Amino acid sequence: MxxxxxxxxxxxxxxxxxxxxxxxxxxxxxxxxxxxxxxxxxxxxxxxxxxxxxxxxxxxxxxxxxxxxxxxxxxxxxxxxxxxxxxxxxxxxxxxxxxxxxxxxxxxxxxxxxxxxxxxxxxxxxxxxxxxxxxxxxxxxxxxxxxxxxxxxxxxxxxxxxxxxxxxxxxxxxxxxxxxxxxxxxxxxxxxxxxxxxxxxxxxxxxxRLARQFEKIDIPEPPTFNDAYETRKVAREAEDMRFDVSLEGDYKDLPKGLDAAAKKKWxxxxxxxxxxxxxxxxxxxxxxxxxxxxxxxxxxxxxxxxxxxxxxxxxxxxxxxxxxxxxxxxxxxxxxxxxxxxxxxxxxxxxxxxxxxxxxxxxxxxxxxxxxxxxxxxxxxxxxxxxxWRKSIYYSYYENSWVLSGKGLEARADPGFQFFTPHRIGPHRGVRTATHKLIHYYAEGDYWELFHLERDPNELNNLYGQPGNEAVTAGLKAELERLRGHYRDT
Ligand SMILES: [Ca+2]
The missing domain is CATH 3.40.720.10 (Alkaline Phosphatase, subunit A)
Known part of the structure; x- marks a missing residue:
């Protein structure tokens, strides 16, 4: 027993x-x-x-x-x-x-x-x-x-x-x-x-004591600073993740009259x-x-x-x-x-x-x-x-995707509930290997992303469904299922 x-x-x-x-x-x-x-x-x-x-x-x-x-x-x-x-x-x-x-x-x-x-x-x-x-x-x-x-x-x-x-x-x-x-x-x-x-x-x-030490320098912007989210539907919808949308209220000294690009830089x-x-x-x-x-x-x-x-x-x-x-x-x-x-x-x-x-x-x-x-x-x-040593890792993000009902913990399905409102990134799980990453957003339709991390380390080009990626996709889907079983996330 x-x-x-x-x-x-x-x-x-x-x-x-x-x-x-x-x-x-x-x-x-x-x-x-x-x-x-x-x-x-x-x-x-x-x-x-x-x-x-x-x-x-x-x-x-x-x-x-x-x-x-x-x-x-x-x-x-x-x-x-x-x-x-x-x-x-x-x-x-x-x-x-x-x-x-x-x-x-x-x-x-x-x-x-x-x-x-x-x-x-x-x-x-x-x-x-x-x-x-x-x-x-x-x-x-x-x-x-x-x-x-x-x-x-x-x-x-x-x-x-x-x-x-x-x-x-x-x-x-x-x-x-x-x-x-x-x-x-x-x-x-x-x-x-x-x-x-x-x-x-x-x-x-x-x-x-440490608040003003970087005043005279410009911090370099990351290469994906102006990402247009092409090929990535969920990323495009996650507007409140953008700091130029959501952090404005944190800074009362934000100069007035800046255009959108200047405001984003500031x-x-x-x-x-x-x-x-x-x-x-x-x-x-x-x-x-x-x-x-x-x-x-x-x-x-x-x-x-x-x-x-x-x-x-x-x-x-x-x-x-x-x-x-x-x-x-x-x-x-x-x-x-x-x-x-x-x-x-x-x-x-x-x-x-x-x-x-x-x-x-x-x-x-x-x-x-x-x-x-x-x-x-x-x-x-x-x-x-x-x-x-492990050759792949398993990831599972859930926030706001579960509710407690009379039947216990259940996947959230209330009418009108929007995942993509502040900080409500839809639940997703995925697998990453040394060369690839496959992500499954399973609650908002059945949306997948595939990235070739060696060729596209910034994850800008979602290859899922594109010809030539069938074998790697099938392999990663099988690995994702294996990991779910291995970690008892079923
Ligand atoms: Ca934290």
Whole structure:
């Protein structure tokens, strides 16, 4: 008989608890750093020459930079739950942000998270910063989190259940809390700190000290800045994803009388400069944490991971935000500095955010939970390229596509409901290989997109249905079905 989920959780926790007894080698500390909406092309170590990220770059120089790291559902709450559980949205239960807020879909409490398993195995655990799930944090000895998105300035935090307002800038305050936890640690126990910033999420607000540093330069526009969305019906309909349509209200100092092209340029320069200022504040604060680890001689005994909850369109395709399976949104920075890992390495194999929990648990010597669907990146971090590593990735985006009815969770079909109103990108799933991507928008008719990523890395030319692509399309459709079965998304 298959164990129930509760039995599976209890058995995982028991295994984790026993792991600390039998394991003799010393266990590393864990510093997991996650930011919100930080796109992978916008760090120095990923080739950006404008934004200054010396501490993120240091981690890459002393560790491994993953050049094909992706998310399974490009949205805040689902991605956070995926990182915690190592499982896809349909397993942990959080498919969208709005659903989480309305408590239509909550995280399944029976699905174990890596902090719970580490805590049961004897780790001291804490979270500081953004949480963004509808339930209180579990698996943490201590937690200080922002309610929902939180505020950039003078933010309220919830500290182990009690709300309190703090003076200052959220990124700095979050780091103060992270350092408070680190300063309480002793050699008696390894620790795991989940250090998650709300920045650089919209409204892109840098601290005043970093607000004006890019005033005298022009940020280059991405090659798809003036995308006309030819061959891509859904992209064309997603008008509210365009920053020149949706960000105008964020900037009261937008000059009057600009024509459409000039307004678009002004808004782009303004929002990207603010975005970069917010990223640099994260980097400065990461430097404070790394400096403390250095001072305490803990750096080499700590597994350090830097990533973002999802990618972002930083003007790419004329857009801001994420959601779509297109590269700027699907792709995230992923840097790992690990005890015994290679230094200054880059890796091409495709990793997913479901791999984070298994990686952390393997370094800690704690067995993964049966519900975890990812694979530990440790061999890659040590320089291997396993021949059986995944050759394709599966993506599934849902927001606003489900409702809770008397029959449970059902696909949304209410008359008059429009997917393509603000942030309601139609649900879609897809498969990506090293060379191609196939996307299926299954709720708005039966619309497909096929891209040849080697010839068309900007995904401008939808080849679906064009002669000569029959074989590759059939192969990708079969692979998409195989992955749905493999991840039990049926
Ligand atoms: Ca996000």
């Amino acid at each position: 298959r164990p129930t989920r509760r039995q599976a959780l209890q058995s995982s926790l028991a295994l984790a608890a026993s792991a600390c007894n039998w394991r003799r080698v010393s266990r590393p500390n864990i510093l997991f750093v996650m930011t919100d909406d930080h796109a992978s092309g916008h760090l120095g170590c990923y080739g950006n020459r404008i934004v200054k990220t010396p501490h993120m770059d240091r981690l890459a120089a002393e560790g491994t930079r993953f050049d094909n790291a992706f998310v399974t559902n490009s949205l805040c709450a689902p991605s956070r739950a995926t990182v915690l559980t190592g499982a896809y949205s349909h397993i942990h239960g959080i498919r969208g942000n709005s659903e989480a807020k309305n408590a239509v879909e909550n995280m399944d409490p029976k699905i174990p998270t890596y902090p719970q398993l580490l805590q049961a195995a004897g780790y001291a655990t804490a979270i500081a910063g953004k949480w963004h799930l509808s339930h209180d944090p579990v698996g943490f000895d201590t937690w200080r989190v922002l309610p929902g998105q939180g505020d950039y300035f003078n933010p309220t935090f919830i500290e182990n259940g009690t709300r309190k307002k703090y003076e200052g800038y959220a990124t700095d305050v979050t780091t103060d809390f992270a350092l408070d936890f680190l300063k309480q640690q002793t050699a008696a126990k390894p620790w795991c700190l989940v250090y998650q910033h709300k920045a650089p999420h919209r409204p892109f607000l840098p601290p005043p 808004l782009y320069q303004r929002f990207v400069k603010d975005y970069y200022g917010a990223i640099q504040a994260i980097d400065e604060n990461l430097g404070r944490v790394l400096g403390y680890l250095d001072q305490q001689k803990m750096t080499d005994d700590t597994l350090i991971i830097y990533t973002s909850d999802n990618g972002f369109f930083v003007g790419d395709h004329g857009w801001y935000d994420k959601r779509f399976m297109y590269e700027p949104s699907l792709r995230v920075p992923m840097i790992v500095r690990a005890p015994g890992g290679r230094k200054g390495a880059a890796h091409e194999l495709m990793t997913l955010n479901i791999d984070i929990a298994p990686t952390i648990l393997e370094y800690a010597g704690v067995p993964v939970a049966p519900t975890m669907q990812g694979t530990s990146m440790r061999p890659l971090i040590n320089g291997a390229a396993p021949v059986d």
